[in-house]
Amino acid sequence: MRRNIIETIMGGIVILVAVFFVVFAFNSSGVGTIDGYRITAEFDDATGLAPGTDVRLAGVKIGTVVEQSLNPDTYFAQIVLQIDEEIQLPVGTSARIISDGLLGGNFVSLTPGGDDENIPAGGEIEYTQGSINVVDLLGRFVFSAAESNGEGSSDADTQDNF
DSSP states (O other): OHHHHHHHHHHHHHHHHHHHHHHHHHHHTTOSOOOEEEEEEEESOOTTOOTTOEEEETTEEEEEEEEEEEOTTTOOEEEEEEEETTOOOBTTOEEEEEESSSSSOEEEEEEOOOOSSBOOTTOEEOEEEOOOOHHHHHHHHHHHHHHHHHHSOOHHHHHHTO
């Protein structure tokens, strides 16, 4: 009987530690809701973005991606960003989708414009650059390097050297 009580207490302690760990991980990850205003941006390629993706300005998180959809008129990805209400973005602000490293996800990087007016709530960022497919770029580089190395030599040139 005493053994069952000890096992029950140990199980309760393990559950409490697990709950503490989950709460700590959630709080330290920076995931959460940001109070602010919403703006939209259209990208030709929004690969790697999902609701909850970071929006950063100068490397600092200032918002999140709230939703994404396809604009049926332009066939561009329409992304809704929720920006911290303390950050007012000037008109002319540009948005890029940047990789967070080779194995990391993507995020939206904002570069502020130089206008005196700010983008209003519900406004749109006009200047955007979609995500860059690193694997595609690497493949193009490898194939272009292979083609440029193979063009200048012929079998006659290599036989004359022997």
